[in-house]
Amino acid sequence: MEMTGAQILLKCLEKEGVDVMFGFPGGAVIDIYDEIPNFSVEHILVRHEQGAIHAADGYARATGETGVCLVTSGPGATNTVTGIATAYMDSIPVVIFTGQVPTPLIGNDAFQEVDIVGITRPCTKHNYLVKDIKDLARTVRQAFYLARSGRPGPVLVDLPKDIVNQKCDFEWPEDVTMRSYNPTVKPHVGQVRKVAKLIRNAQRPLIYSGGGVVLSKSHEELRWLADNLDIPVTSTLMGLGAYPGNGKHWLGMLGMHGTYSANMAVNNCDLLLAVGARFDDRVTGKVSTFAPHATIVHIDVDPTSIQKNVSVHVPLVADCKSALGSLKKEMEALVSEEDWERKHEEWNSQLEEWDRLHPLTYNDVDDAIKPQYVVEQIQEITKGDAIIATEVGQNQMWAAQFLKINEPNRFLTSGGLGTMGYGFPAAMGAQRAFPDKLVIDVAGDGSIQMNIQEMMTVVCNKLPVKIVILNNGYLGMVRQWQELFYKKNYCETCMDAQPDFVKLAEAYGAEGYRITEKKDVNKVLKKAFATDKPAIIDVRVTKEENVYPMVPAGASLTEMLLV
Amino acid sequence: MRHTLSVMVENEPGVLSRVAGLFSGRGFNIESLNVAPTLEKGVSLMTVVAEGDDAIIEQIVKQLRKLVPIVRVVDMTELQSVDREMILIKVNAEDSKRAEILRITDIFRCKVVDVSMDELTIECTGDRGKISAILNLLSRFGIKEIARTGNVAMRRAMQVTE
Numbered sequence: 001m002e003m004t005g006a007q008i009l010l011k012c013l014e015k016e017g018v019d020v021m022f023g024f025p026g027g028a029v030i031d032i033y034d035e036i037p038n039f040s041v042e043h044i045l046v047r048h049e050q051g052a053i054h055a056a057d058g059y060a061r062a063t064g065e066t067g068v069c070l071v072t073s074g075p076g077a078t079n080t081v082t083g084i085a086t087a088y089m090d091s092i093p094v095v096i097f098t099g100q101v102p103t104p105l106i107g108n109d110a111f112q113e114v115d116i117v118g119i120t121r122p123c124t125k126h127n128y129l130v131k132d133i134k135d136l137a138r139t140v141r142q143a144f145y146l147a148r149s150g151r152p153g154p155v156l157v158d159l160p161k162d163i164v165n166q167k168c169d170f171e172w173p174e175d176v177t178m179r180s181y182n183p184t185v186k187p188h189v190g191q192v193r194k195v196a197k198l199i200r201n202a203q204r205p206l207i208y209s210g211g212g213v214v215l216s217k218s219h220e221e222l223r224w225l226a227d228n229l230d231i232p233v234t235s236t237l238m239g240l241g242a243y244p245g246n247g248k249h250w251l252g253m254l255g256m257h258g259t260y261s262a263n264m265a266v267n268n269c270d271l272l273l274a275v276g277a278r279f280d281d282r283v284t285g286k287v288s289t290f291a292p293h294a295t296i297v298h299i300d301v302d303p304t305s306i307q308k309n310v311s312v313h314v315p316l317v318a319d320c321k322s323a324l325g326s327l328k329k330e331m332e333a334l335v336s337e338e339d340w341e342r343k344h345e346e347w348n349s350q351l352e353e354w355d356r357l358h359p360l361t362y363n364d365v366d367d368a369i370k371p372q373y374v375v376e377q378i379q380e381i382t383k384g385d386a387i388i389a390t391e392v393g394q395n396q397m398w399a400a401q402f403l404k405i406n407e408p409n410r411f412l413t414s415g416g417l418g419t420m421g422y423g424f425p426a427a428m429g430a431q432r433a434f435p436d437k438l439v440i441d442v443a444g445d446g447s448i449q450m451n452i453q454e455m456m457t458v459v460c461n462k463l464p465v466k467i468v469i470l471n472n473g474y475l476g477m478v479r480q481w482q483e484l485f486y487k488k489n490y491c492e493t494c495m496d497a498q499p500d501f502v503k504l505a506e507a508y509g510a511e512g513y514r515i516t517e518k519k520d521v522n523k524v525l526k527k528a529f530a531t532d533k534p535a536i537i538d539v540r541v542t543k544e545e546n547v548y549p550m551v552p553a554g555a556s557l558t559e560m561l562l563v
Numbered sequence: 564m565r566h567t568l569s570v571m572v573e574n575e576p577g578v579l580s581r582v583a584g585l586f587s588g589r590g591f592n593i594e595s596l597n598v599a600p601t602l603e604k605g606v607s608l609m610t611v612v613a614e615g616d617d618a619i620i621e622q623i624v625k626q627l628r629k630l631v632p633i634v635r636v637v638d639m640t641e642l643q644s645v646d647r648e649m650i651l652i653k654v655n656a657e658d659s660k661r662a663e664i665l666r667i668t669d670i671f672r673c674k675v676v677d678v679s680m681d682e683l684t685i686e687c688t689g690d691r692g693k694i695s696a697i698l699n700l701l702s703r704f705g706i707k708e709i710a711r712t713g714n715v716a717m718r719r720a721m722q723v724t725e
Contacts (some may be wrong), residue, residue, distance in 0.1 A: 117577065118577075118580065121577070121580065121581060121584055122584055122585075122588045125631070126631040129576070129577075131576075146631065178631070179634060180572075180573055180631060180632055180633055180634040181631050302629070303625045303628070303629070304622065304625040304626050304629050306625075307618065307621060307622075308622060311618075
């Protein structure tokens with residue numbers, strides 16, 4: 001059947017199972033918007049394109065499916081770049097459709113023209129400029145396939161206005177074949193056996209799990225290995241929730257703001273199983289002293305991650321799900337013949353000892369509100385049954401440390417890029433995916449102002465996101481560095497000139513709460529979480545609280561600054 | 564160490580900038596780059612000469628393989644291969660020097676492809692060693708200009724193990 005480019009695009013989205021996209025119209029995409037009412041895909045109108053891309057990203061993280069974003073050419077497209085880079089760094093499947101000027105005008109510096117394919121080349125998994133309407137359906141199909149297969153990531157499709165207007169016969173390509181793209185999924189059997197043997201012989205094994213476990217939905221396999229083989233688990237920021245935060249073998253996060261026991265475990269383990277993690281500098285600290293006594297096994301679907309930052313002994317290129325699945329099969333036989341229940345009793349009691357020595361803690365007071373206390377109260381009220389998004393900085397680290405994330409896809413945070421302004425629109429995307437779930441953005445007073453305009457989007461779309469601002473009047477994490485490493489020169493980090501967040505919420509038609517007394521924290525949070533409207537809860541916390549433990553940048557993991 | 568990489572790519576717009584961008588974005592050094600179509604329709608061959616230690620070359624090869632339009636990457640340095648580059652050399656050639664320059668051209672089995680009153684342009688093909696040798700020999704006459712193609716390489720049919 002003959003259809004226009006716009007119709008073909010929307011038909012393809014239906015075929016891909018897309019139920020919602022986040023976007024913002026403009027001249028180059030009017031033709032697509034003209035057709036939206038005729039198709040089943042819902043469109044959520046944001047207030048800034050950065051909100052659209054983060055919302056698509058948050059939707060993807062919360063559901064495990066692909067997020068979709070539609071924006072116009074020029075500034076519409078460039079406004080998504082931060083969000084695309086955010087998704088790229090954290091390997092999140094998102095497909096971005098950008099309008100483009102008509103093909104005859106490309107390269108002429110036409111109105112609202114930018115080379116978005118050129119701009120996003122280094123921060124997308126792949127991108128396309130569609131120059132022939134006959135390629136459109138196949139390109140959309142490939143874009144979705146690329147976004148979610150292998151190591152997932154954002155894929156951008158640039159759509160010139162004349163292509164969207166032309167007509168051609170619509171033909172849905174059932175299969176996607178790309179001779180140059182064949183990600184390795186299945187693990188090498190020999191390597192799996194090698195790993196199994198290493199596990200069997202290890203005295204002090206440790207699992208270091210990352211975002212790849214969440215992305216490949218292999219948390220069941222991970223939990224089986226940890227619980228049945230008596231192996232303690234630490235995780236990166238991106239991997240939180242894959243192993244439950246209340247699980248028996250959970251050590252807490254590792255790295256710069258990791259727990260004492262997790263970092264000591266890395267330093268003392270004799271076998272480190274890195275699963276779907278990439279040895280980021282915030283995790284390893286000084287690379288030369290990272291896991292000095294360990295045989296390191298690295299399971300990752302992306303070969304470039306292996307041997308990039310840390311030299312590993314046993315690489316295993318495969319999707320985490322099939323790698324851990326094979327490992328489980330390999331180990332099952334062993335478990336039945338040996339007593340594994342308390343195989344690493346000594347090692348585990350050493351870890352408990354470390355945790356007793358320096359548990360995750362803070363100096364609580366009665367006459368002021370500590371930010372960590374607020375996070376603990378969120379935990380207390382939700383009991384883990386909420387989707388948490390975070391902004392970036394101290395708020396993010398306290399959320400990561402003091403919340404117990406028990407399920408994957410329940411903690412949405414910009415790990416790799418560290419994008420301030422990510423959390424709120426991401427929470428909005430997650431809330432759209434799970435309308436009945438409690439979705440909370442743990443924010444700082446700095447970050448929240450970066451995408452505050454989306455308040456209007458959540459209000460008019462009835463997405464009751466709760467924003468808890470840990471308001472200390474500072475760009476807290478930078479201030480912390482200035483305090484510790486720059487002689488307290490708090491240059492340009494004091495942000496005490498700020499809007500009245502309560503009135504701001506009300507101006508948008510949401511609910512606003514302010515908490516200034518410790519005794520009100522639990523009560524007011526409970527009340528705010530119970531409303532069916534979006535709400536901002538402005539919590540005035542102590543101004544100069546630091547995130548501890550902290551490994552200074554470039555130091556070894558054992559050189560922790562403690563409370 | 565210097566490595567010659569043969570990179571088969573889908574011949575689509577932007578593929579060159581994807582490869583070039585990968586090198587600049589990740590701080591890898593590219594020494595020469597040559598691109599041309601192959602016999603296979605829609606496939607071009609890029610020959611990249613890059614320098615780095617083993618870890619860097621391993622990353623370069625993996626990162627190239629990760630680019631979606633790249634079909635195949637072969638590190639020719641690990642194989643027995645034929646490596647060639649062509650260079651055009653414009654050299655000062657006043658009458659008294661001309662005979663010597665032509666002799667050198669002969670010895671290196673090169674060709675004179677352009678001549679004027681006081682200059683010769685010489686076409687020379689060879690591996691890196693030969694090219695630097697002739698450049699070295701001609702430099703005393705005063706080389707005015709050079710243009711090089713960058714390396715191309717091909718795997719030898721017989722991989723003889725010693």
